[in-house]
Amino acid sequence: MADLATIALTAAGLFFFVAGTVGLIRFPDTFTRLHALTKADNLGLGFIALGIALQAETWAQVARLGLIWALALLAAGAMAQLVARTALEREDAE
């Protein structure tokens, strides 16, 4: 049962990782790419962490997975703004 849930969740995670990369490659400009990266990737990481948490042997491992995801979310929210703002200011070489 837990194994099935892990497979479903990690599959969802992989899907969003791939979606993020497809967006990063296909989307037409810097800002739309940043949308794809920020949203899809962290969701992908979240699903994967959730799926792996079901396989964990101790609560410490579950807590650590939670911490990893929380860190990634916080970092993504802050990074998206910083990179977007930096991209907004300077037009560099195309």
Added chain:
Amino acid sequence: MTLWLTFVALGVLASLAGALWRVWRGPREADRMMAAQLVGTGGVGLLVVLAPLQDWAALDVALVLALLAALAAVGFVKARSDDGAGDPEEAPPTPEMMRPRQTRHDPRGRHG
């Protein structure tokens, strides 16, 4: 389960390859930076997937990588700011950057 997790790890790895393509092509520095960011997140995802196969030691590595990936982007922003303080709001945004751009991907242009 080992087989499946290995497959997921390979899938994440493949999506990292896509990110490297964006690092290569750019065109702007911010594009390269965010693709490197994806390599960071993807690397964390990869380590998390592999953790159950490797006695869970990879979780600590994932934690450190998650921290370092954030620092890389901070370093980028600091390097790009004029006084090195890293405040991206020190200069006003350039108006031409905020214009919605028509691109070859614009679906309304194609169908409209």
Added chain:
Amino acid sequence: MRGIWIKAILHRTVLFGAIWGVLTAPGVEGLVAGLFAVPATVWLSLRLMPAHHPVALWRLALHLPRFLAGSVTGGIDVARRAFARDMPLNPGWVELPVDLPDGGRVALGGELSLMPGTLAAGSHEGRLLVHLLDTEAGFDRTIPREAADIAAILGAKRTRDGRP
């Protein structure tokens, strides 16, 4: 003011203590080092980010489900657009005045960057710059609600029209 600081010290001690606990988890000897590391971290965090606002943790907890749901919707939306053959994008910018204090504005921006279709690019003269993935999908309709939630979490007094 004093109350805010005491509350902040308490909150941050619990937060950093919990993180330390998770980091050192199975071992017990790590907790001893935590007796020094956690207070030092609290002191540093208060120096770097002084406590100006009484943070209402229960409001933060109430806000969490909305945020998680939003980030799932945001991811699905981006995935749908990325895989669609004609890639329906209609990017554009909105600027909106936000009366939140600086930390609140950053929190709002970070949150918006994970919500569907919005991406904050910092602020300029008190106005938050938000990039929309699709200007016709109404992604910007949720922004006032998010701003109100964050103002409530920070206990920030708001102006009548949400302008600084």
